[in-house]
Structures are given as C-alpha cells and as structure tokens.
Amino acid sequence: MSLSAGLRSVDKCLMRAAAIEQTGSRLAQLEDEWFAVCYFYSAYHLVKAAFIQDEVFDSATALSRIDPRLAMDDRYITRHNGRIAGRERTLGVNDIVKKLYPQIAVRYVRLHTASIAVRYSEGLGVIASDSVLDDFEDIRDSYYRGELKA
Amino acid sequence: MKPANELQALTTSIGEHSVDAIGAEHLNALEVSLDSRDMTCQVIVALSDNSDAEQRRVLTALLDVESLYYDEAVLSFSFVDSIEHDSAPLESVPQYNYA
Numbered sequence: 731m732s733l734s735a736g737l738r739s740v741d742k743c744l745m746r747a748a749a750i751e752q753t754g755s756r757l758a759q760l761e762d763e764w765f766a767v768c769y770f771y772s773a774y775h776l777v778k779a780a781f782i783q784d785e786v787f788d789s790a791t792a793l794s795r796i797d798p799r800l801a802m803d804d805r806y807i808t809r810h811n812g813r814i815a816g817r818e819r820t821l822g823v824n825d826i827v828k829k830l831y832p833q834i835a836v837r838y839v840r841l842h843t844a845s846i847a848v849r850y851s852e853g854l855g856v857i858a859s860d861s862v863l864d865d866f867e868d869i870r871d872s873y874y875r876g877e878l879k880a
Numbered sequence: 881m882k883p884a885n886e887l888q889a890l891t892t893s894i895g896e897h898s899v900d901a902i903g904a905e906h907l908n909a910l911e912v913s914l915d916s917r918d919m920t921c922q923v924i925v926a927l928s929d930n931s932d933a934e935q936r937r938v939l940t941a942l943l944d945v946e947s948l949y950y951d952e953a954v955l956s957f958s959f960v961d962s963i964e965h966d967s968a969p970l971e972s973v974p975q976y977n978y979a
Contacts, residue, residue: 812954814919819951828943836939843958856930856959864932 736778736808743779747772751870758863763854769866770845773838774810776870777827780878781805786830796880797821797829810842830880834872837865887916888974894949895976898923901941904978906934909963912976914953921953926960935959 737743754768786792787805794800799821811822821829824842828835844857844865854862872878882890895912902910908926915921923942927934939957946955963979 811920811956814951814954817951819954835943836936839939839943839957840935843956846956847958851958856927856961857935858930858932861932861935 736806737775738782738806740779740782743775743782747775747779747870750775751866754866758859763848763859766841766844766848766854766857766859766862769862770841773841773866773869774823776873777823777831777834777838777878780831780873781807781823781826784830784878784880786880792880800826800829831872831878833877834869837868841865841869881916884974887914890914890949890952891921891974892976894921894923894945894953894955895978897945897948898925898942899978901945902927902938906938907978910976910978911963914974916972916974919953921949921955923955923957924960924963925957926962930959930961 737746750768750772754765754772757763757765757768781787782805784805786796787802790802793802793804799819804821804826807821807823807826809822810824812825813820813822824839827838831838840857841862844854844862847854847857881887891912891914894914895910898912899907899910902925906928908928910926911922911924913922913924925938925942927938942955942957949955963977
C-alpha cells in the first residue's frame, strides 16, 4: 500500500479539490487542454474525501463482503492503479472507485485516461472536451449529493 | 516471472476478449501490450465512433474484461484515432494487434 504524502482529512481533500477545479476552469476558458489534468486531480481528491468519510472503511468485515482484497487502511491509499504482488493483486484508487462507487467508475476511468493522454501522449485527441467536463461534473456532483458511499 | 509463451497467451487472450466485448464491427484497431516486469497491460482502442456514449459503452465493456484477469494483469485503457507502429515492437513485450 502506498500512503506517501496523501492528504488525511476530508477538509484538506475538499479544499485541494476546489483549488484544482478553479485552476482547471481557468485553463478551460483559455482552451488549454491541461484543464483535463486539473479536473482529474480534483476528482481524485473528491473520491479520496469520500474514502475517508465512508463508514465501510471502519469495518474489515464490511470491506471483505465487497472484496477480500480491500483493507481498512485503503481509505488513505494514494496510488492510482493496483499492482500484482506475487499471486495477489493489491488495489489502487481506481480499483476502489470501481468496487465502492460503480456509478461513477466509467467516468472516473475516462477522466484518468484523459489526464494521461494530455500528460504523456499527444493530447486529448478523440476524447472530447465536453466529455471531460461532463465526467468531472458528474463525479463532483455525486460527491456533494452524498452519493459516494459503499 | 511466467514463461514467454504464457505471457503471450495472456496478452492474446486479453486482446481477443476485448475485441469480443467491444464488438469487432465497432473497432478500427486495438492493441494490447503487456509489461511483464510489473504485469501492467495497456489496451489501446481506435473506435469507428468516438462519441461520448460510445466511449462510455466501450469502457464499461473493458472494465468487465479487466475483472476476468484481475489477479493476472493490471489493465489501463486509452482511446486513439488510429494505431501507428512507429517502431518495431520489443521482443520482451508481448503484444496483440487487431486491425
């Protein structure tokens, strides 16, 4: 499990999410596609806030009913993707989103894909800017409606 | 680490399941490459229709494929316009290509 440098409180996660969203909005107004990176990381901090708040992480039994790979300390996990360790897979934020909040999983994965495309590849390409915005707003609104609970 | 033939078989299996799950008629091309050092697997998809709804349908299908190989490989996905092979594939990286 990777716990390095992650924010450990809901308030800090939400403040960071809001600040990064503001930067993303300014970049979007400039038609700079790095807005997609900001919106992904804003969404990342929102789901991290949801993990910290989610009572499912208070109970190893409740977690194991969802997936035996889930651990109580995963509420503070920081890395995006899981890893294969020996014959077992450890989980990342993306995996936990898929397992606990499947209603936003596809949008979260596409937002991550968009962020990677901007950072490491040739840009958003075939992912429309409107899709990035819709994915982000759906995740953000789901969080603030209190829907991100296992 | 698994033998090379098993890694190639895994890569081919992930690729074939991905094509089936998406539907070949919706694909211009698809490439799967597996990094055997950490068992991360990149699935690159070139769709004939890159609408918002189609991308979400395809990602839903690919997340189902991911669940089939959950303890064998860590899948990640990308959407592209077309798949170009600028350089020869590395022998140490098993690949699957659909075009």
